[in-house]
Ligand SMILES: Nc1ncnc2c1ncn2[C@@H]1O[C@H](COP(=O)(O)OP(=O)(O)OP(=O)(O)O)[C@@H](O)[C@H]1O
């Protein structure tokens with residue numbers, strides 16, 4: 001795996017520890033421009049930790065993260081979004097006391113192109129008509145599925161170059177999960193590069209171009225999504241087949 | 242964004258607001274005369290109103306820190322003290338040997354700016370070491386800060402006499418406004434305005450200014466950033482909010498409101514001493530914010546008026562009431578007054594835990610859940626099915 005010209009994100013031998021607990025034990029990852037990459041693995045494998053580290057929310061114990069061929073080590077937490085790194089966190093990170101529209105506008109907090117922001121807002125409302133219906137409602141009073149849509153809409157308002165999604169299907173009814181994945185495909189079709197962490201491994205691999213499998217802090221498989229789907233070991237461990 | 246504003250509704254609301262504001266303006270304009278007309282002790286009531294206005298400013302300042310940014314500050318009165326002492330030190334005869342007279346006339350605008358600035362600096366001073374703290378931890382540190390400021394004021398009379406210690410600073414002049422000395426009666430249209438009247442209008446004007454700034458802040462990008470930080474600091478950070486600076490700004494803005502109120506207080510009162518700035522005062526201002534409705538400007542104003550005026554009303558009512566009911570003085574009226582006041586606060590908070598006039602956010606947060614989460618999920622599931630194709 002060598003970095004090519006269109007490599008957006010490159011993670012080299014990344015290690016993360018919480019005190020004495022080694023949550024991530026030296027992993028390598030790569031995301032190319034325009035790709036949708038899935039990161040799957042059991043509970044506690046270190047997926048969320050990896051994403052948080054990519055966003056600068058957790059400091060790595062070793063290794064290197066290159067975004068657009070530049071180290072992210074010196075970027076301050078509040079400047080990641082300006083570089084195009086955006087995450088929809090586990091549990092969505094919605095601002096419950098702000099209205100739906102205010103939440104979406106928070107995504108554009110760092111931008112000052114007013115006209116473009118208004119355009120993007122319209123685009124998000126087109127993508128999520130249900131969100132538009134509730135633009136005045138306090139985001140904290142939305143249902144889980146609606147909150148996930150707001151979280152994704154807010155992320156899009158940030159104009160991400162790389163969008164990190166942490167378990168977008170968590171706690172949602174199957175039909176809403178389908179809807180969310182439909183939207184993920186639409187967003188991908190618009191050319192947004194994504195790294196998708198999911199418990200629902202099957203759906204994630206069906207949606208993604210490539211995939212990584214994590215097991216207690218290490219990457220154990222990495223391949224095209226289709227290949228992982230037909231890999232016997234992966235099937236046994238994660239696809240319930 | 243523009244597409245979502247219903248303009249007819251907006252205009253109707255505007256008209257109603259204008260009418261309400263008009264009535265309020267007239268009432269406030271004639272209030273000093275009305276008080277003088279209806280009460281023997283009209284001036285002492287007017288004084289109480291002046292203080293209520295100062296408390297509104299303080300409560301709105303604390304509301305920025307506690308209500309918007311969610312940072313519990315138990316030492317807020319320190320900024321009031323800083324504003325008051327700043328004005329006092331720059332204007333009283335006490336430091337005249339050091340500060341040349343020509344440098345500082347008690348010019349209203351200059352003084353307000355300086356007081357706001359100095360208090361703002363103290364706000365940052367308190368804010369920067371406490372950036373990582375929240376909730377109860379922050380409360381303890383701010384409490385300590387408030388006490389430290391007061392103790393400094395109490396003791397900075399040695400080795401060099403700066404604050405004049407427990408005696409405080411006397412002979413503070415009134416401010417000068419457009420060439421007028423507000424300490425002297427001014428004739429206007431054949432009516433003589435005394436100091437207490439002049440200050441009433443001045444404080445009222447400042448109060449409106451502060452309300453205006455508060456409202457603008459709330460709807461601004463910064464206002465939303467404060468709420469976002471309060472909700473989820475990490476998520477706010479990821480939105481590109483420099484949480485450090487934005488929090489410091491909350492401390493500085495809140496403190497500067499307090500500083501302005503303090504400077505007005507010092508020049509109105511004519512003297513300052515440390516005992517005006519006790520922990521009890523901080524708690525009272527916090528009570529105003531919480532009891533009125535944290536984060537909601539009208540609520541906070543209401544809270545400030547009620548908490549500052551009620552004890553004054555009780556002072557006048559309690560003795561006659563006691564006489565009428567029991568026929569003699571049973572309990573010391575001063576104690577009874579505070580007892581009733583305390584009970585009233587407890588009852589209000591029990592009946593209206595979100596405050597008397599909460600913002601819709603607070604109301605939603607504290608409202609009993611009518612539907613369980615699973616019911617809500619079910620509803621939205623059905624909605625989704627309907628909308629699916
Ligand atoms: N703040 C923390 N302090 C200490 N240990 C932590 C912390 N956060 C995570 N861990 C530990 O690190 C390991 C990896 O956690 P992580 O949240 O990254 O897993 P995950 O793959 O996202 O799991 P899940 O699928 O359940 O979300 C776990 O053993 C967890 O207990």
Ligand SMILES: [Mg+2]
Nearest residue numbers: 047048049090
């Ligand atoms: Mg996780």
